[in-house]
Amino acid sequence: MEENRVAFITGGTAGIGRECALTLAKEGFDIAINCRKEPEEYEEQRKEIEENNVKCFFTKGDVSKYEDAERMVKEVIEEFGKIDVLLNNAGITKDNLLMRMKKADFEDVINVNLVGTFNITKNVVPYMMKKRYGRIINMASVVGISGNAGQANYAASKAGVIGFTKSLAKELGSRNILVNAIAPGYIKTAMTDVLSDKIKEQIKEQIPLGTLGETKDVANLVKFLSSNDSSYITGQVIHVDGGMLI
Numbered sequence: 001m002e003e004n005r006v007a008f009i010t011g012g013t014a015g016i017g018r019e020c021a022l023t024l025a026k027e028g029f030d031i032a033i034n035c036r037k038e039p040e041e042y043e044e045q046r047k048e049i050e051e052n053n054v055k056c057f058f059t060k061g062d063v064s065k066y067e068d069a070e071r072m073v074k075e076v077i078e079e080f081g082k083i084d085v086l087l088n089n090a091g092i093t094k095d096n097l098l099m100r101m102k103k104a105d106f107e108d109v110i111n112v113n114l115v116g117t118f119n120i121t122k123n124v125v126p127y128m129m130k131k132r133y134g135r136i137i138n139m140a141s142v143v144g145i146s147g148n149a150g151q152a153n154y155a156a157s158k159a160g161v162i163g164f165t166k167s168l169a170k171e172l173g174s175r176n177i178l179v180n181a182i183a184p185g186y187i188k189t190a191m192t193d194v195l196s197d198k199i200k201e202q203i204k205e206q207i208p209l210g211t212l213g214e215t216k217d218v219a220n221l222v223k224f225l226s227s228n229d230s231s232y233i234t235g236q237v238i239h240v241d242g243g244m245l246i
């Protein structure tokens with residue numbers, strides 16, 4: 001019997017990451033999830049994933065800490081022996097206008113969203129190189145392309161993720177490792193729940209499709225980029241934004 005492919009998803013216990021974990025489980029991937037609390041806290045999610053006849057493994061850590069990233073990747077390799085798909089999804093916001101933004105708010109967002117992506121990728125790539133196979137998918141944002149008042153830290157981190165993605169696509173293409181970024185617009189998750197109804201209405205007016213996205217809209221693209229149907233696509237930033245940024 002052919003062995004399952006393995007997907008490692010950072011920030012995979014909530015929102016977009018959780019939906020992607022379930023979607024890939026339905027595709028037959030064994031799933032490794034980076035979580036922030038003790039793995040026992042996620043029994044419900046484990047059950048939901050394992051119902052698809054695949055394995056599920058949780059590893060606790062903070063992607064912004066290099067030693068955590070190193071340990072988590074080691075744990076996943078010990079558990080599954082390989083990582084075929086890496087989804088760098090963990091992310092935070094700490095919004096404010098520059099005049100009010102604290103240095104720590106800038107640094108925290110860069111450290112999780114951009115440095116965290118580096119920390120995990122740096123530790124995963126040697127295993128992908130050995131296998132001469134890999135799919136790296138980085139969660140960027142439309143804001144990393146357009147910028148957004150009140151999100152200088154977040155936009156800078158996501159623009160950084162895009163530059164990182166394109167550079168790695170050039171470095172790793174010859175090893176059959178594809179590296180792409182997804183730029184979601186506004187997707188309904190805890191991250192966007194904090195927006196007031198008034199702001200949500202204003203946002204919808206800027207979206208040709210007239211509505212916020214669902215987590216499955218992003219997960220369906222992750223499914224495609226994780227499959228062999230996308231094997232000639234690398235270095236791209238693919239928008240899932242209802243046409244918000246045309």
Ligand SMILES: NC(=O)c1ccc[n+]([C@@H]2O[C@H](COP(=O)([O-])OP(=O)(O)OC[C@H]3O[C@@H](n4cnc5c(N)ncnc54)[C@H](O)[C@@H]3O)[C@@H](O)[C@H]2O)c1
Pocket residue numbers: 010011012013014015016017034035036061062063064088089090091092112116139140141142183184185186187188189190191192
């Ligand atoms: N929701 C949106 O509208 C939207 C739009 C564009 C991009 N994104 C991006 O999509 C990704 C997922 O966002 P979401 O909306 O699902 O958010 P969410 O807040 O629902 O989930 C974020 C996940 O990241 C994890 N996380 C946070 N800090 C971490 C750290 N230091 N180490 C490890 N894990 C950490 C959280 O535990 C959580 O599981 C993020 O990178 C976000 O920037 C979201």
